Amino acid sequence: xxxxxxxxxxxxxIANAQxxxxxxxxxxxxxxxxxxxxxxxxxFAKEEGVILIFSCNHCPYSVAYEDRxxxxxxxxxxxxxxxxxxxxxxxxxxxxxxxDNMIVRAQEKGFTFPYLFDDxxxxxxxxxxxxxxxxxxxxxxxxxxxxxxxxxIDNNYKDASAVTKKYVEIAIASLKKGEKPAVxxxxxxxxxxxxxxxxx
Amino acid sequence: MKILKPSFIxxxxxxIISSYAQIKVYDFExxxxxxxxxxxxxxxxxxWATWCIPCIKELPDFERVNADFKKQKFKMILVSxxxxxxxxxxxxxxxxxxQLSAEIIILDDTDANAWIPKIDKNxxxxxxxxxxxxxxxxxxxxxxxSYDELxxxxxxxxx
Numbered sequence: 001x002x003x004x005x006x007x008x009x010x011x012x013x014i015a016n017a018q019x020x021x022x023x024x025x026x027x028x029x030x031x032x033x034x035x036x037x038x039x040x041x042x043x044f045a046k047e048e049g050v051i052l053i054f055s056c057n058h059c060p061y062s063v064a065y066e067d068r069x070x071x072x073x074x075x076x077x078x079x080x081x082x083x084x085x086x087x088x089x090x091x092x093x094x095x096x097x098x099x100d101n102m103i104v105r106a107q108e109k110g111f112t113f114p115y116l117f118d119d120x121x122x123x124x125x126x127x128x129x130x131x132x133x134x135x136x137x138x139x140x141x142x143x144x145x146x147x148x149x150x151x152x153i154d155n156n157y158k159d160a161s162a163v164t165k166k167y168v169e170i171a172i173a174s175l176k177k178g179e180k181p182a183v184x185x186x187x188x189x190x191x192x193x194x195x196x197x198x199x200x
Numbered sequence: 201m202k203i204l205k206p207s208f209i210x211x212x213x214x215x216i217i218s219s220y221a222q223i224k225v226y227d228f229e230x231x232x233x234x235x236x237x238x239x240x241x242x243x244x245x246x247x248w249a250t251w252c253i254p255c256i257k258e259l260p261d262f263e264r265v266n267a268d269f270k271k272q273k274f275k276m277i278l279v280s281x282x283x284x285x286x287x288x289x290x291x292x293x294x295x296x297x298x299q300l301s302a303e304i305i306i307l308d309d310t311d312a313n314a315w316i317p318k319i320d321k322n323x324x325x326x327x328x329x330x331x332x333x334x335x336x337x338x339x340x341x342x343x344x345x346s347y348d349e350l351x352x353x354x355x356x357x358x359x
Contacts, residue, residue: 060249060251130326131324152312155311155312155313156311157312158283158284158310162310186313187312187316187317187323187324187325188312188313188316188325189281189312189326189327190324190325190326190327191326192327193326194253194254
């Protein structure tokens with residue numbers, strides 16, 4: 001029994017040292033939404049996938065993408081890929097990212113998707129999210145949700161009209177054709193995630 | 201007495217000019233050569249933004265290190281990733297308010313996925329982040345620095 005407990009305690013650290021890679025099984029969660037309800041990844045089991053986005057209120061890169069994220073949800077919700085947004089930040093460093101302020105932002109912008117609070121900051125490290133915004137496109141397979149793409153939403157944070165590569169949308173198109181995305185990993189400048197436990 | 205007036209004017213004029221030295225905006229192609237200077241100078245290249253709290257928290261420590269090594273073969277460049285309306289003015293106002301003396305430039309290149317790996321292949325793109333290099337010796341730090349930590353790292357290069 002002692003050994004089992006010891007192993008169980010170690011598990012989160014060995015299993016997800018760097019977070020998830022493309023092809024890994026998605027980490028489940030049960031987090032509070034801005035409407036007060038609890039939302040789980042398993043609630044979406046009937047969908048084709050989920051556009052999971054780690055994002056927050058304060059980060060200018062997140063703000064620059066808000067409208068595009070709303071558009072993506074409107075387009076892909078009916079195609080089996082709804083958006084799910086998680087705020088991974090610790091609000092003591094950025095009060096703007098508090099749960100109450102999340103409610104305000106969701107209302108002001110008319111978010112059409114769940115905006116969840118990673119209370120205790122236990123979920124984002126398991127995914128390996130390092131910045132906001134950070135997308136994990138998940139595909140529903142028989143055994144659960146698996147990571148199909150990790151990275152940026154598109155290739156121009158500043159100017160939606162100047163975008164030439166809509167990474168997430170291209171990835172979804174491939175998945176719908178039964179193919180793996182040709183580009184399954186991209187990088188972007190973003191705000192580092194504020195964690196109360198880090199020296200950083 | 202006649203000479204005094206114009207020299208006063210000139211003096212104040214030069215003060216104004218120097219404090220409003222225009223911050224230059226670079227795309228990555230223009231910026232990249234700054235990462236490959238072949239002289240014996242140790243470069244500290246810090247990636248930050250005015251809206252990034254951990255970035256601005258560490259700037260006073262960076263300024264102290266800059267002052268410490270100024271008389272040696274050393275150069276610090278604070279690379280702002282600010283963007284949007286009147287970005288030059290915003291960064292300039294920030295510089296004046298915080299009295300930053302290190303060189304400041306703005307990097308504006310939206311194809312981040314292409315240039316991030318050229319700074320460091322393991323960098324996810326989160327800021328703050330710092331690069332220290334001297335000729336071919338190159339070390340990237342994807343985290344913030346205290347004064348002591350930064351000074352220690354610079355000393356590894358400069359000596």
